[in-house]
Amino acid sequence: MADVINVSVNLEAFSQAISAIQALRSSVSRVFDCLKDGMRNKETLEGREKAFIAHFQDNLHSVNRDLNELERLSNLVGKPSENHPLHNSGLLSLDPVQDKTPLYSQLLQAYKWSNKLQYHAGLASGLLNQQSLKRSANQMGVSAKRRPKAQPTTLVLPPQYVDDVINRIDRMFPEMSIHLSRPNGTSAMLLVTLGKVLKVIVVMRSLFIDRTIVKGYNENVYTEDGKVSILESCVFLDVTDHATTALLHYQLPQMPDVVVRSFMTWLRSYIKLFQAPCQRCGKFLQDGLPPTWRDFRTLEAFHDTCRQ
Amino acid sequence: MGDCVSQMPVAEGKSVQQTVELLTRKLEMLGAEKQGTFCVDCETYHTAASTLGSQGQTGKLMYVMHNSEYPLSCFALFENGPCLIADTNFDVLMVKLKGFFQSAKASKIETRGTRYQYCDFLVKVGTVTMGPSARGISVEVEYGPCVVASDCWSLLLEFLQSFLGSHTPGAPAVFGNRHDAVYGPADTMVQYMELFNKIRKQQQVPVAGIR
Numbered sequence: 001m002a003d004v005i006n007v008s009v010n011l012e013a014f015s016q017a018i019s020a021i022q023a024l025r026s027s028v029s030r031v032f033d034c035l036k037d038g039m040r041n042k043e044t045l046e047g048r049e050k051a052f053i054a055h056f057q058d059n060l061h062s063v064n065r066d067l068n069e070l071e072r073l074s075n076l077v078g079k080p081s082e083n084h085p086l087h088n089s090g091l092l093s094l095d096p097v098q099d100k101t102p103l104y105s106q107l108l109q110a111y112k113w114s115n116k117l118q119y120h121a122g123l124a125s126g127l128l129n130q131q132s133l134k135r136s137a138n139q140m141g142v143s144a145k146r147r148p149k150a151q152p153t154t155l156v157l158p159p160q161y162v163d164d165v166i167n168r169i170d171r172m173f174p175e176m177s178i179h180l181s182r183p184n185g186t187s188a189m190l191l192v193t194l195g196k197v198l199k200v201i202v203v204m205r206s207l208f209i210d211r212t213i214v215k216g217y218n219e220n221v222y223t224e225d226g227k228v229s230i231l232e233s234c235v236f237l238d239v240t241d242h243a244t245t246a247l248l249h250y251q252l253p254q255m256p257d258v259v260v261r262s263f264m265t266w267l268r269s270y271i272k273l274f275q276a277p278c279q280r281c282g283k284f285l286q287d288g289l290p291p292t293w294r295d296f297r298t299l300e301a302f303h304d305t306c307r308q
Numbered sequence: 309m310g311d312c313v314s315q316m317p318v319a320e321g322k323s324v325q326q327t328v329e330l331l332t333r334k335l336e337m338l339g340a341e342k343q344g345t346f347c348v349d350c351e352t353y354h355t356a357a358s359t360l361g362s363q364g365q366t367g368k369l370m371y372v373m374h375n376s377e378y379p380l381s382c383f384a385l386f387e388n389g390p391c392l393i394a395d396t397n398f399d400v401l402m403v404k405l406k407g408f409f410q411s412a413k414a415s416k417i418e419t420r421g422t423r424y425q426y427c428d429f430l431v432k433v434g435t436v437t438m439g440p441s442a443r444g445i446s447v448e449v450e451y452g453p454c455v456v457a458s459d460c461w462s463l464l465l466e467f468l469q470s471f472l473g474s475h476t477p478g479a480p481a482v483f484g485n486r487h488d489a490v491y492g493p494a495d496t497m498v499q500y501m502e503l504f505n506k507i508r509k510q511q512q513v514p515v516a517g518i519r
Contacts, residue, residue, distance in 0.1 A: 196455050196456050196490065197454075197455075197456075197459075216452075216453045216455070217455045218455050218490075233428050233452050233453045234427050234428050235427075235428055235453045236453060274451075274453075274454045274459045274460040274463055275459050275460075275462065277462070283466060284462050284463045284466045285463060285466050285467055285470075287427065288339075288426050288427025288428065288429060288467075289427060289428075290463055
């Protein structure tokens with residue numbers, strides 16, 4: 001399996017390099033043998049010393065030669081890691097026990113499948129948008145002559161673009177502030193503070209929202225060692241569940257910035273979490289909880305049990 | 309952190325103890341869980357006569373309070389003035405300040421009782437005692453998640469109505485003073501101080517009355 005992938009490896013140079021390593025090893029062990037044996041028996045002391053030094057120098061020269069040979073060959077062999085499609089996880093392909101743990105081949109298949117799926121989904125959404133179900137004329141896909149271009153994959157967006165989008169959204173609402181950080185790699189982590197009511201941690205994957213955690217204003221976001229701490233109060237556990245529902249509801253694969261904007265607008269309706277009564281039953285409390293559900297379209301407050 | 313401290317008047321024909329039991333039974337029916345006990349006490353000091361100026365100002369009263377919710381702190385407050393949150397060593401400091409602040413006689417008043425937790429609400433029902441006699445009942449409701457005082461008053465009111473019925477109090481003064489300010493433990497102690505003062509002024513056997 002490994003041979004098929006590492007095409008750029010010069011196999012001839014590779015085998016020569018392996019034998020060069022063996023030659024280098026033997027010349028190094030010769031050096032140490034010579035040192036161990038010490039001086040040979042000759043007539044005079046100088047004669048012994050000279051013979052010893054000459055022998056030692058010969059061995060060191062041969063080590064030097066072999067090392068240079070090895071370096072030259074290693075430059076010819078080429079870098080196999082450049083061709084690994086999955087960067088570091090490609091090192092999984094070096095596992096010799098392929099039939100018991102076929103991790104690498106499964107990984108490759110999974111990635112190929114998801115990329116193909118996204119490509120097809122993009123094409124399909126372009127085609128479907130042309131046949132608009134709404135009667136009102138909008139600028140999207142009215143003319144039949146327009147063909148959808150193959151959209152660039154929105155999963156790989158430059159971080160600068162993500163930063164710009166988030167900054168623009170930050171300026172949209174005065175009572176909501178968004179702070180962006182990238183603690184682990186390229187995925188952005190947003191800390192959204194909504195007035196003095198709550199704080200939300202939003203983990204993103206390029207411009208798609210992956211996960212949200214809602215915490216109270218006075219709860220600590222980080223534990224002592226810098227990790228995100230777990231929740232404590234009932235209300236915010238509920239709101240976290242609803243936020244997860246919301247991020248699943250607002251989906252538009254082609255325009256992820258619109259998705260983030262609508263999610264933030266929905267989140268902003270929580271500024272009146274403790275002040276708004278439920279639109280259905282008119283009360284504030286139900287089982288000790290305020291209305292934690294916000295309708296996705298009208299942004300009205302409902303109790304969790306009142307919403308259907 | 310939004311908090312409301314109020315006094316529950318004793319029902320006619322019943323003793324303090326029985327009213328407390330009534331309340332706790334109502335709470336347990338609501339679904340609250342018992343979570344231990346609490347204690348809030350208050351001592352009064354007045355400024356010593358020697359420190360008063362020649363103009364003859366009236367001495368100010370200072371209250372030193374403790375709350376079992378914050379076991380490592382001590383609160384010192386004036387009637388309409390600032391509230392100091394200090395270490396428990398403050399009590400020792402007061403002994404050293406005997407020249408400036410003198411303890412009023414028989415002034416220690418305290419409330420003791422049980423804590424209940426219902427969802428995010430923390431309810432404390434306690435008997436207020438001054439010396440050996442029980443003078444009244446205090447009820448404190450704290451709503452954890454909300455940090456701004458004025459936001460959650462309607463929520464608190466609804467909750468209070470569910471188990472206090474007709475004895476629900478009006479909005480505490482601290483809520484009106486500071487809109488959008490973050491509520492803190494000092495505000496709770498101010499409310500307790502006002503409650504204790506009110507109970508002190510009442511008769512020995514409290515009649516059912518409004519807050």
